[in-house]
Amino acid sequence: MKKIVILGAGFGGLRAAIKISKKLRSLQLLKDYEVVLIDRNDHHTYTPLLYEVATTSKSLANIAELHEVAAYKIKPLIKNLSLTFLQKEVTAADLIRGEVILGGKEKILADYLVIALGAEVNYFDIPGLASSALALKTFTDAIRIRDSVWNLGMAGEENIKILVVGGGATGVELASELKVWCGELEKEFRKCELEVAIIEAGRTILPGFDTRVIKLVEKRLKRVGVKIFAHESLTRVEKKKAYLTSGRIEPFDILIWAGGIKAAEALSKLPLKNEARGRVVVRGKMECLPQTPDLKFRSKVYGLGDTICFYDPRTEKPIPSVARAAISQANVVSENIIEDIKMENGLTKTADHKVYKSMEYPYITPVGGKYAVAKIGPLVVAGFWGWILKGLVELNYLFSIMPRWTALRLWLKGLKIFTQNDRLG
Ligand SMILES: Cc1cc2nc3c(=O)[nH]c(=O)nc-3n(C[C@H](O)[C@H](O)[C@H](O)COP(=O)(O)OP(=O)(O)OC[C@H]3O[C@@H](n4cnc5c(N)ncnc54)[C@H](O)[C@@H]3O)c2cc1C
Structure with missing residues (x-):
């Protein structure tokens, strides 16, 4: 064969x-x-949900439940197909x-x-970075982030300082959701303030995005309380301190690198x-x-x-x-x-090869709680309706890879878990 x-x-x-x-x-x-x-891996990860996994309290969902809704086992997905899967x-x-x-x-x-x-x-060989920072690329990364915050809360830390380096879509969605998660943590740990800041090398967050999207996202970040240090790059990390190009030194409890791939x-x-x-x-x-x-x-x-x-x-x-x-x-x-x-196999005389044509892909950036900014062609949808669109895109994707009832069940289960930490949204 x-x-x-x-x-x-x-x-x-x-x-x-x-x-x-x-x-x-x-x-x-x-x-x-x-x-x-x-x-x-034995699973297929739906990366747009990783920021939610990283900000779900342990009391709301355990790892198995989070796995079920955001990282789907591959074997059941392909069980009716003639396809060999090797992990x-x-x-x-x-x-x-x-x-x-x-x-x-x-x-x-x-x-x-x-x-x-x-x-x-990509840690770009920045001294001290790879050994001190968490990332958000895989399901395990997301669990590491939530465990780090949770463990500090459990240890009685009242003010947790989180630096997210990289103000692209991943940095923005994670930073804003971390801040919104704060309300849930206060319920668990009585007093638990999360101080969250984004460090971005460009002049604004979301470099390359439509300016209308950038403005809306900046406004929302301000509202949920995320600080932005723009035009600042990380030069080295040492003993829980981030050294920036301007000479500024930012102490942190948790450093998250979302600065490149x-x-x-x-x-x-x-x-x-x-x-x-x-x-x-x-x-x-x-x-x-x-x-x-x-x-x-x-x-x-x-x-x-x-x-x-x-x-x-x-x-x-x-x-x-x-x-x-x-x-x-x-x-x-x-x-x-x-x-x-x-x-x-002689089924055709000439191969009619297709050519990939790039296009402007729609993009939805969640910015804390039930709020997202979606850009679809020339249209920008912000707020609750942007968040609804994000959910529908997810459901549509699930429909394309698993049976409809399974997709709907997992989507609803995810929705139930992930909307419970949106109190400040
Ligand atoms: C946190 C986060 C949020 C995102 N949100 C969005 C979003 O909202 N919308 C959007 O359009 N895009 C989003 N993206 C980007 C999107 O995830 C990627 O563009 C997309 O996953 C690329 O698909 P891919 O098939 O090229 O690679 P991937 O989906 O990354 O798949 C690569 C696979 O290869 C496997 N693999 C890698 N190396 C090896 C190896 N050596 N041996 C065996 N297996 C290996 C990995 O386990 C993985 O399963 C997000 C990304 C992240 C990290």
Whole structure:
């Protein structure tokens, strides 16, 4: 059997695996092709909910409940599909032989390879940062943040100072929700003040966002009580103190780094064209290019999502790392692989490959409690209705990866848990 190997079961990888498997079934080719999906985790994380997981009191939900509503086990998601899932760490790949190395020793031969390994936290070698800061990239990261705050509260700390470095969407949603969570913590620990500040290198928070969105978010952050230090970068971290470019020294109890991402480590040694942050440069058909033209890969290698860099031909800038882009790219990759397979099996004479066209993706930034700012095309929706939209986007996504009743049940369960810490919203 030929193997279509998909590395990473995130937004892009899972979508590609589901689509390719369904299409192979309709072409009655499942006896000749096996779709193999590989991820280090046994779950698929819905990252837009991580800031909620990080700010849920232990008394409201335990880890298992939070896992159920924000990080879905992969096996049940694919149980009705012809799809093999391997929970393994991808450690390397030999593209010339077409082999992917799992856990440092086991090999799997790929006839088609899709790289969808997402991104990792980039600490930019800032002295003391990686060892002192928490991040918000995975479900476990989110649990670490909530445990850190909770444990300080349990220890009787009355004033907890939290610095969030990086005023992009992740930093903003986490900082504002941490502040709103304060009300719930006061209930638990009688007096527990969270002092939350965002440090952002740009002139404003949310660099690159629409100015209307920035203004609304700034106003809301002020209202919930999050401080903003703009035009400030972190130079080093030492003994619970953050040193900033202006000479300012900010003490902290908890430091959260939301200042940047880079391509997944497993890609770093692959002979593929890449850019400064290590992301693989991919063009129109989402095929990865060899570093030099003389390199001949055994199989076609496609790439998608946060792991790649796709330059938008209109702006000549890389398109943003968002879930919607990873999903659209997964659709293109799936169709192109299916075209290749149809050719291979004489079902078509020419492969009608699709070209990925970037677009301005809608984005919703929650800013504490039942408040979010959504930007859909030229339209900006802020407040409660922005928050409602965010919920509907989530439900719609769940519908696309699991049975409707399961999706609805999990969505309602999440809603019930996550709206209980919104007292100051
Ligand atoms: C806190 C947070 C909030 C976000 N909110 C939004 C939002 O509201 N809207 C939005 O559009 N985007 C949001 N994003 C961005 C969005 O999550 C990413 O753009 C999206 O996940 C990219 O999809 P992907 O398939 O490329 O990678 P991912 O979804 O990150 O998936 C990569 C997968 O690869 C696996 N993996 C990585 N390395 C290995 C390895 N060596 N071996 C095995 N498996 C490996 C990982 O476990 C993961 O499952 C958010 C991101 C974060 C961190």
